Amino acid sequence: MECLQCMERISEYLDHELSMTECEDIEDHFVECSDCLNLKNELNTLCEATRLSIESIPVPLGLTDKIILSIQAEKQRTSKNQWLTAIFLLLLSSPLLLLLTRAFSRVFYLLYVIGTAIGRSLMTLFSVVSPWFILSLGIFSVIVVITSAFVIKKLIHDFQLNEVFQ
Numbered sequence: 001m002e003c004l005q006c007m008e009r010i011s012e013y014l015d016h017e018l019s020m021t022e023c024e025d026i027e028d029h030f031v032e033c034s035d036c037l038n039l040k041n042e043l044n045t046l047c048e049a050t051r052l053s054i055e056s057i058p059v060p061l062g063l064t065d066k067i068i069l070s071i072q073a074e075k076q077r078t079s080k081n082q083w084l085t086a087i088f089l090l091l092l093s094s095p096l097l098l099l100l101t102r103a104f105s106r107v108f109y110l111l112y113v114i115g116t117a118i119g120r121s122l123m124t125l126f127s128v129v130s131p132w133f134i135l136s137l138g139i140f141s142v143i144v145v146i147t148s149a150f151v152i153k154k155l156i157h158d159f160q161l162n163e164v165f166q
């Protein structure tokens with residue numbers, strides 16, 4: 001290893017960021033080159049002195065409380081902003097909601113009208129045809145609905161499996 005390469009990597013070496021083989025290469029160079037070894041020792045001393053001087057600075061009283069209070073204040077501010085955003089979006093979307101509500105009420109009215117018509121038709125059918133025929137028709141309808149549900153479920157399941165395996 002050349003001195004330039006070694007100097008470029010000393011900082012990484014001191015921060016334990018090099019691989020084992022890279023460390024061994026640098027350490028081999030330290031054995032051969034006293035300049036690089038001295039540089040490493042000086043940097044190491046400087047780092048240690050910096051660490052000690054930082055640790056010797058006393059932490060101001062109440063700093064922890066101040067940090068916690070400022071975090072809580074930030075949280076409250078964020079929460080308040082979220083509420084404001086939600087209210088703003090609700091206000092913005094209220095015309096759309098009104099429109100949807102009217103559309104839904106029309107759909108419900110339509111369903112009510114259809115239901116009433118079906119009910120009247122059934123009442124007419126009950127008065128004309130025998131009740132046993134209606135009962136067997138109802139049972140047959142239930143069986144058809146259940147079978148259809150199973151078939152649709154199976155179709156969906158097979159479709160998903162095909163999608164996965166293709």
Ligand SMILES: [Zn+2]
Nearest residue numbers: 003006033036
């Ligand atoms: Zn060197």
